[in-house]
Amino acid sequence: MIALEWLPGGTLADYFLYKIREKEDSDRSPIQLKDMLSILYQVSQALKYIHSRLDEFGQELTHGRILTRNVLISEPDLKKCEVKLGDFGEAPSGLEYSTPIVAYMPPEILCCAERIPPHRPENDVWMFGVFIWECLTLGAQPHFRKSVEDIKKSFRLPDRGLSCPPTCPLDVWTLVIDCLSDPHVRPRFASTTNASIPTRLSELHHIVSPALFLYPIPNQSVCTCTEHHCQSIPQY
Template identity: 65%
Template sequence: MSTEFTTHFVNPSTSEDLLLEDDKCSASYMTPYATVIAMAALYLLAIFYFLKNGKKICLPLPDSLHPYQKRLKQLERDLQSYLIAEDGMEVDDYQIGQTDNGFVFRGGVYPKTRNRFNARVTTAVKISFPIVKRSINLLEDALRLSKLEHPNLIRLLGVSELSFTVFRPMIALEWLPGGTLADYFTYSIRAKEDDDRPTVQLKDMLSVIHQISLALKYIHGNLDEFGQELTHGRIIPRNILISDQELKKCHVKLGDFGDDPLPGSVPILAYLPPEILCCSEKVAPHRPENDVWMFDRGLSCPPTCPLDVWTLVTDCLSEAHIRPRFSSTTPALSIPNRVSSLHNSISTSLFLYPTPDISSCSCLEHHCQNIAVYY
């Protein structure tokens, strides 16, 4: 009885054919079309991942943001009613200025429901520097403004949602077309020739000062989160905004609250009072009397300055504990009341800048005589 063993062995030629067929099958998956499809699929997955998590990629490094995460979440909750969508705030290519925390651009905000009757509202937009501490300070500024409402204080109009989604703080503030008081004196007064230079009356400047004093009286009447009197900290001309280039009829507003210095540093700034510059603490506490010193610091007494005006100036520059207050227990002695009284009694013939008097001209070179120089 014979047994056929051929059924138990594989023909070598058949085995090679099978291997070749397997290679052909595997090679069929490596065609150029399959490669393109696979690459396109990976590309689409990458786009989907970026759209979902891309904003988180822009966050600062965890170690730099970690100490502020709790505060940042609290700020987001407190400013929830002011949050504006990314497409609801615009920044124009026109820089207005710069603050301690960032840049200021002209921009605008759009209402949530847009139509032809509620177009863009022109605003000033502050964008923080790419420094975590400065970004937090800018949001703290926004929070302080959100809790204050006074006709002589700049209003907070909105906070971009990008401030918290990608940690790029941007806040929109009320826009005043007249610019800052510093720009007014720089470009509208000092940069012009005598013939083109408008006269600035002391009475008009007292009106400006009175409006600022009312804003500071309101600020000092409020308390901060620690129960202390709220202060401003930046009473300087670039933080005083005007609605019109004519001081006689302009409305004045105070903006840009003071910023906390970086840890371990005390900035040496010309407008800081001596008790802060000489303070031995790393971060000097700011008190209402410091705002008083900034409010009226100036040069030596001009020859035509009324005595009552100069007395107010010297009182504001005296020792911290005896300076007058914006909000005083004796109303008649408060700074707003004293400024108001001076404004009502000062003559309109006193000027901060020279004015030509052609009728009594005795100057052969300039054909004018400066009748009152008060600066």
């Protein structure tokens, strides 16, 4: 059993839900993109540490569950808060179709014919790309109410089915798309080059204007199935 520190700010998922998405616009604190980039940088540093370690077989360690519910924040003020990445354990298999984690799975896992495909460092990079998108939308659900087959089809789209948020600068969106690219060209966390994910996030944090703010993007569903009684209208 691994004991993890609990931070008083709770999870990032709860922050998005209770401090952002369930509040009226007038009651919601403005979120600067620069502050969110600081959160992303801290998470990337944690993943850099994990990926720089080797398992008993000499392979890079991976996390496998890079979700907002697994990121703990020290306080609600994002300008001051520190974050910790939790739930470091068994990476998800391709069979976990019944859980929300399927929306984060890369094509090489979700479309793999193997019963339990191996989880590799580049898989974490894809998951981190989806994680960035969720943070930029302030908690929108990736691939909201899509079936597994619909998610697989979205892999063929240029944006992988995750639309660029309106206030997201091109440089930031380029990092997201790079993380969602083919496995062999995705950036790495533990790379020693200037193209590593932590380095790029640090540079983005430095150059992004403090006048850029993020706004909650509603979940969009085009599902009309009778099972879910879905409606093709925005839902927070």
